[in-house]
Amino acid sequence: MTAPMERIQVLDSIEKDIITCLQSAGQALIELSKEKSSLKQAESQTHQFLKTLGHVESKLTEQINYLTQVSTGQPHEGSGYASQKVLQMAWHRLEHVRSRVNELERIKNKHLQGRALLRPQPQLTQSQQNGTQPVGSATGAGTTG
Amino acid sequence: MALSRGLPQSKEALLKSYTTRLKDDVKSMLENFEEIVKLAKGENDTQLSKMTQSEQDTYEMHVRAANIVRAGESLMKLVSDIKQYLILNDFPSVNEAITQNSKLFRTKQAECDQKLKSLRDDMAADLYDLEEEYYTSIYK
Numbered sequence: 323m324t325a326p327m328e329r330i331q332v333l334d335s336i337e338k339d340i341i342t343c344l345q346s347a348g349q350a351l352i353e354l355s356k357e358k359s360s361l362k363q364a365e366s367q368t369h370q371f372l373k374t375l376g377h378v379e380s381k382l383t384e385q386i387n388y389l390t391q392v393s394t395g396q397p398h399e400g401s402g403y404a405s406q407k408v409l410q411m412a413w414h415r416l417e418h419v420r421s422r423v424n425e426l427e428r429i430k431n432k433h434l435q436g437r438a439l440l441r442p443q444p445q446l447t448q449s450q451q452n453g454t455q456p457v458g459s460a461t462g463a464g465t466t467g
Numbered sequence: 468m469a470l471s472r473g474l475p476q477s478k479e480a481l482l483k484s485y486t487t488r489l490k491d492d493v494k495s496m497l498e499n500f501e502e503i504v505k506l507a508k509g510e511n512d513t514q515l516s517k518m519t520q521s522e523q524d525t526y527e528m529h530v531r532a533a534n535i536v537r538a539g540e541s542l543m544k545l546v547s548d549i550k551q552y553l554i555l556n557d558f559p560s561v562n563e564a565i566t567q568n569s570k571l572f573r574t575k576q577a578e579c580d581q582k583l584k585s586l587r588d589d590m591a592a593d594l595y596d597l598e599e600e601y602y603t604s605i606y607k
Contacts, residue, residue, distance in 0.1 A: 326560035333550050337543060344539045347500055351532075354507050371500065378542070379493050385549055386485050393556040395478045400565045405572035412576040415583060 329388075332381065339378045346371035481552070488545050495538040499531040506531075 350367035353359050506524050513520045553560070 326564040329553055329560060330550060333546055337546050340539055340542050347535060351503060375493060375496060379489065382489050386482060389552060390482050392558060393478055398558060398561050400562060402565050402568040405569040409572040409576045412579040416579055419583060
């Protein structure tokens with residue numbers, strides 16, 4: 323746990339302790355209000371109420387003392403903007419590259435589709451079938467070039 | 468106390484008010500709880516009739532219980548104010564949070580650029596082969 327979050331976590335636990343304190347006080351009084359009240363139970367609830375309240379007071383006093391020592395009264399002028407901007411520019415570079423690669427992919431697919439359409443031609447001459455590439459594909463390559 | 472002399476008066480007064488609020492709320496909770504328990508004893512030697520006395524005691528218990536709850540809520544508000552003050556004025560924590568964030572962002576940026584550089588190198592190698600193929604073909 324990082325130091326900045328630790329203090330906030332401690333304050334969260336103090337809040338829970340305050341609620342526990344109120345609950346113990348309520349339970350102690352409920353116990354006293356019963357017809358057959360258990361003295362032991364009432365005493366333990368009261369003891370818990372007093373203990374939790376003391377705990378809350380000591381922890382809060384500690385926090386206030388720490389704040390008295392570290393606060394200066396001046397506003398904090400630090401900022402993480404520079405590194406944030408650097409990361410944002412890196413992200414922009416990445417997006418630019420991604421868009422260019424997607425464009426290449428699109429051109430490649432278009433070219434392949436064009437070749438697939440031109441390939442099954444029933445009137446190819448014997449010389450074209452022998453080894454040289456068909457004329458249709460040259461025009462297909464020309465349009466994509 | 469010498470450390471607190473550097474604080475402006477308003478901040479010092481604010482922190483002192485936090486201490487006062489804390490002490491008052493804790494004292495209120497304790498006193499009201501103690502008084503409710505004392506009332507629960509039910510003393511018989513009063514000038515009023517039993518009915519009236521028990522009505523009065525009931526009303527007093529209600530008021531004291533409400534005071535305990537009010538003091539608890541006031542403590543919760545105090546904790547919230549301290550959290551706010553901590554976030555704004557606890558310079559060591561704020562500095563550390565900023566340093567951590569800056570480090571994280573710069574690490575991510577370096578990773579991103581490293582991946583882009585390796586992608587560039589791969590594409591340059593492929594481009595070399597493609598250019599060789601193209602410039603030796605009949606389509607050039």
